[in-house]
Amino acid sequence: MKKTTILTLALVISFLGCQQKDLFEIPSELGNEENVQLNQLLSDIENGNKSLISIKQAKDYFVSGSVNTFSSDLVIKGYVVSSDASGNFYKELFLQDSSTNPTSSIHLMIDQVDSYNMFNFGREVYIDLKGLFIGESRSGNGVISVGGQIAEDGDEVDAIRELDVQEHFFRSPNTEEIIPLPVNFSAINSSHIGIYVSVNDVSIIDSEKGKPFVDPYDLYDTQRTMEACEGFGKVSFILETSSFASYSDSPLPSGTGTVAGIVNKTYNGSNLVLSLNSASDAELNGDDCDLLNIDDFEVVLSEGFDNSQDNTNLDYSGWVNFAEQGTELWTEQVFRGNGYTEFSAYRTFEDVNIGWLVTPGFDLTGSTNSFINFKLAQHHLDDDQNNTLEVFISNDFDGSNVLSATWNKLSVQIPNMSNSWYAFQDSGLIDVSSYEGTIHIGFKYVGSGTNTSLDGGYFVDDILFLKK
Numbered sequence: 076m077k078k079t080t081i082l083t084l085a086l087v088i089s090f091l092g093c094q095q096k097d098l099f100e101i102p103s104e105l106g107n108e109e110n111v112q113l114n115q116l117l118s119d120i121e122n123g124n125k126s127l128i129s130i131k132q133a134k135d136y137f138v139s140g141s142v143n144t145f146s147s148d149l150v151i152k153g154y155v156v157s158s159d160a161s162g163n164f165y166k167e168l169f170l171q172d173s174s175t176n177p178t179s180s181i182h183l184m185i186d187q188v189d190s191y192n193m194f195n196f197g198r199e200v201y202i203d204l205k206g207l208f209i210g211e212s213r214s215g216n217g218v219i220s221v222g223g224q225i226a227e228d229g230d231e232v233d234a235i236r237e238l239d240v241q242e243h244f245f246r247s248p249n250t251e252e253i254i255p256l257p258v259n260f261s262a263i264n265s266s267h268i269g270i271y272v273s274v275n276d277v278s279i280i281d282s283e284k285g286k287p288f289v290d291p292y293d294l295y296d297t298q299r300t301m302e303a304c305e306g307f308g309k310v311s312f313i314l315e316t317s318s319f320a321s322y323s324d325s326p327l328p329s330g331t332g333t334v335a336g337i338v339n340k341t342y343n344g345s346n347l348v349l350s351l352n353s354a355s356d357a358e359l360n361g362d363d364c365d366l367l368n369i370d371d372f373e374v375v376l377s378e379g380f381d382n383s384q385d386n387t388n389l390d391y392s393g394w395v396n397f398a399e400q401g402t403e404l405w406t407e408q409v410f411r412g413n414g415y416t417e418f419s420a421y422r423t424f425e426d427v428n429i430g431w432l433v434t435p436g437f438d439l440t441g442s443t444n445s446f447i448n449f450k451l452a453q454h455h456l457d458d459d460q461n462n463t464l465e466v467f468i469s470n471d472f473d474g475s476n477v478l479s480a481t482w483n484k485l486s487v488q489i490p491n492m493s494n495s496w497y498a499f500q501d502s503g504l505i506d507v508s509s510y511e512g513t514i515h516i517g518f519k520y521v522g523s524g525t526n527t528s529l530d531g532g533y534f535v536d537d538i539l540f541l542k543k
Contacts, residue, residue, distance in 0.1 A: 142210035174251035180269025199247035216344030261503020289323035304364035306504030383407035383414035393435030419532030423524030456531035
C-alpha cells in the first residue's frame, strides 16, 4: 500500500509539473489548441462576425465615473509592454497599439500571477472584448482599464478571472521588438498612460542618489524623483517602484543616462509616474548633461498678453482667432494684473464649441535650433477626455484659412482634472528644429455650452519662440 501510494503521488507531481511547464513556459510556437482558437478568431474577423477595432476606439467606450460592458463582438490587437517578471507589476498588463511609435495603450486587469510567461514583453495579443467591462481600476485615477467584473462599489472594474483570460486572450506567434517612444518629461501627459517610453539625460536628484528604489518603511510603493535636462533647465518626474519588486533594495543609480518604462498613475491618480519592468531599464551611468544657454538664442516672439482688455475677444495683431463650430472665440482676460487668453464654453448655450487660436508665423529659415514654450492651465474640467485642449503645428498655414492647413499634433502635457484650477504649468522647451519654413502653433479647444460636464475652460499664457 505504501509503495502504491508513493508511486501514485510521484505520478501526480510529475503530471502537475508537466502541466505547469506547458502552461507557463514562454512559448516558441503556439500549441495546436491555441492555434485553432486564434485562427477561428481571425476567421470571424475576416468574415465580419467580429470587428477588429483600435485600442483608441475601445477606450472611447469608457464613460467617466461608470463601468460599461462590451456587448458587441469587438476585438482589439496590441503588444504587451509591461512585465511582472520583477514584481513591479501585479495582476495587470499594459497593451499598446504598436511596437513602434504607439499612440494608445490600455490597462488589462487579470487575476493571474507570473503572466510574463504567457504574455511576454512584445507578444502580439488579440483580446475578444465581448462580455468584458471597461472603467477605471480605481475610481477617479484616470487609468482606463478592461476587467472581467464590476467591483462591489459599482464604479470600478475588477480583474478578469484566470479561466476567463483563456476565453478572451489570444496570443499570436509574433513577439515584436518594442521600441520605446522617445519623449521629454515635460511632454508626458495622460495620453501616454500605458505606453512604453524612453527619456534621455535623466538622473536621480542628488538627495536621493544611492538610496534604495523602495523606502523600507513603505508598505506598497515608493516615489523617487528623477530630473532630466531640457533646454535651459531641468524637469522633474516621479519614478514609482513597488515594494514587491525584486530590485526594491537595490541602490538608485548615481549617473546620468536613459530611462525606459511605462507611464502610469499613482494609486489615487494624483500624479503621472514612470514604472520600470526591471532595474536595468534605468541606464544612468554617464556624465551630467549640459544645459542650453538662453543668451545664445534670438527671441522671435514673447507674448504674455499683458496688453489684454479684460473679457473681450482676442484681437492681437498677427493672431488668428477662429470658431470652427459655434460662435464663441478665445478671449482676453486679466486677473490680478496678469494677462492671458482663455476659451470656455460656459454659458455659450451652443451644443458644440470648437475654437482655434493660431500664433503669428515663426520663420525657421537659417536656424539650427528652434524651440517653443508656453504655459497652460484649466478650470472647472469635469471630463478631460471630451472637453479638450490640443496643441498643433503647421508649416503650410496661409495665415487665414485654418481648416485648409495641415496640422500635426504636438506631444504636450495638457492640464487635466487632477490639476488645480487656474494653476499654470510650463510646457517645457518643445524642439521644432526638424520643421522648415514658417511655422504656426494652433491651440484648439473642444467643449459644449449645453452639456455642463463639457463647459470647462483652458488658459494659455507666456508664449515664447526661440531660435539660433
